[in-house]
Amino acid sequence: MNTLISALLGHQPEGATFLETPDRARITYGDLTRRVAQTHGHLQAAGVGPGDRVLCQIEKSPEGLVLYLATVAAGAVFVPLNTGYTGAEIDYFLGDADPALLILDDAKQSAQSLAEARGVAVAIPADLVKDGAEPAPVPRKADDLAAILYTSGTTGRSKGAMLTHENLLSNAQVLRDLWQFTDTDTLLHALPIFHTHGLFVATNIMLLAGGRMVFLPGFDIDALARHMPDCTAMMGVPTFYTRMLGDARFSQKSLAHMRLLVSGSAPLLADAHAEFEAQMGQAILERYGMTETNMITSNPYDGPRRAGTVGFPLPGVEMRISAPDEQGIGVVEVKGPNVTPGYWQNAEKTAESFTDDGWFITGDLGQVAADGYLSIVGRQKDLVISGGFNIYPKEVEVEIDALPGVVESAVYGLPDPDLGEVVAAAVVLEPSADLDEATIVASLADKLARFKIPRRVRILSELPRNTMGKVQKTQLRADG
Ligand code: MCA
Ligand code: AMP
Secondary structure, three states: OEHHHHHHOOOOOOOOEEEEOOOOOEEEHHHHHHHHHHHHHHHHHOOOOOOOEEEEEOOOOHHHHHHHHHHHHOOOEEEEOOOOOOHHHHHHHHHHHOOOEEEEOOOOHHHHHHHHHOOOEEEOHHHHOOOOOOOOOOOEOOOOEEEEEEEOOOOOOOEEEEEEHHHHHHHHHHHHHHOOOOOOOEEEEOOOOOOHHHHHHHHHHHHHHOOEEEEOOOOOHHHHHHHHHHOOEEEEOHHHHHHHOOOOOOOHHHHOOOOEEEEOOOOOOHHHHHHHHHHHOOOOEEEEEEOOOEEEEEOOOOOOOOOOOOEEEOOOOEEEEEOOOOOOOEEEEEEOOOOOOOEOOOHHHHHHHEOOOOOEEEEEEEEEOOOOOEEEEEEOOOOEEEOOEEEOHHHHHHHHHOOOOEEEEEEEEEEEOOOEEEEEEEEEEOOOOOOOHHHHHHHHOOOOOHHHOOOEEEEEOOOOEOOOOOEOHHHHHHHO
């Protein structure tokens, strides 16, 4: 038995709709099961075997979901990549994941030559998602890997969070039940499918429930307004909801049929939650998670969804606040079937991320109220979250520091009304350097994905430091 695939596929009526796109293409559960089996056959023919990694950098499409499920059906490990990653970033993932196959849209020629240089085969979805033999899913146990998701790292190097069949399945089962998803639901899907939120939380829950998805190619407020009447639920990052505010197409009346609006991946400000409820008559359900742990806590489905909090630990998930201060604030630690076994080929990082007694250290600062609601009040880790994408400042600092003429830099997050935070940089130059904001930004373009590139660069004569010599990012943030 293949733990994840046997739970996700095969139990829905063949003719029921799994997914519809805005151009009305419709995929039934029967189509999906067949496509997954056929693609599994093509992957096998391309030499992909159990345990092999399959890297995939393609634009969002139903084929992306077929490739995910087919890779898992083949017993292999799915490694989705942000479509914004540059050649330099892809080259690192090729080296680290050592994949059997890289799947690209036709156009990405530069990544194709990088793969060839490393002896990695390349395929395009059209070669894989097509008619062919339909092998049965390869047996896989609960603790076998189903996916590796790269998350950027404090040292400037991304690390691959390993996710087992059980990690993904246990979390999806718990969330389907908690959020009461059934085959009568239609989910408005506007998230990318290279991250936990859009790929696992959204898709795995809908597959388990046997529900339907309206699958948008990305977030577009006009498409949201057009398709929402046809849906019962949506999952999004806070930016989705703040962009809906003040748009006359979204109102108590037009949203009255929506059963559930979920927010996560970044903090939803309490004010935005309250404003949304006042304008739309809907209390957004905020939940909290991490790539390494899947979802950890959720506000209740029935019961108060408290603004500025992320609710209670999910059933089966243990959570504690480590070394709380006098206000009860400490680092959130997690244990349970949802938690990663560690980082791909990185025993050192894995060891650092768990306590001696086996709890995963999130690096988020939390506080639990007397009645059990968790609030995320800050981050111990030096991390910027922009529109739900994570950027570790170190990764950007390393690239800026490597530019000729740069002495040093500090990268930090600035508050932004649309994206929550945006990346900013303070840079110290050598006296002779011929660099300004525009040239610094331009020289990062082929090294870092667009969302990591600073929106604001300040040239300083020196970085603010405390007496220990540590750069004061709080000071930089306060100065803007
Ligand atoms: C796009 N751009 C961004 C971002 N997105 N810059 C900073 N931060 C971003 N998040 C850049 C583009 O490169 C482009 O630059 C310009 O902004 C406009 O691009 P566009 O595609 O029009 O942007 P958008 O459609 O308005 O996208 C904003 C978005 C999107 C809807 C917030 O970023 C998004 O869908 N975010 C969701 C991320 C997500 O799924 N996170 C889940 C991670 P230029 O104009 O210069 O070309 S999973 C996770 O965190 C855990 C497990 C959890 O708890 O869920
Ligand atoms: P990622 O590494 O992309 O999976 O991002 C995980 C991080 O996103 C967490 O460690 C938190 O810092 C943040 N996060 C996710 N959901 C929430 C939330 N509802 N409130 C605050 N922070 C969140």
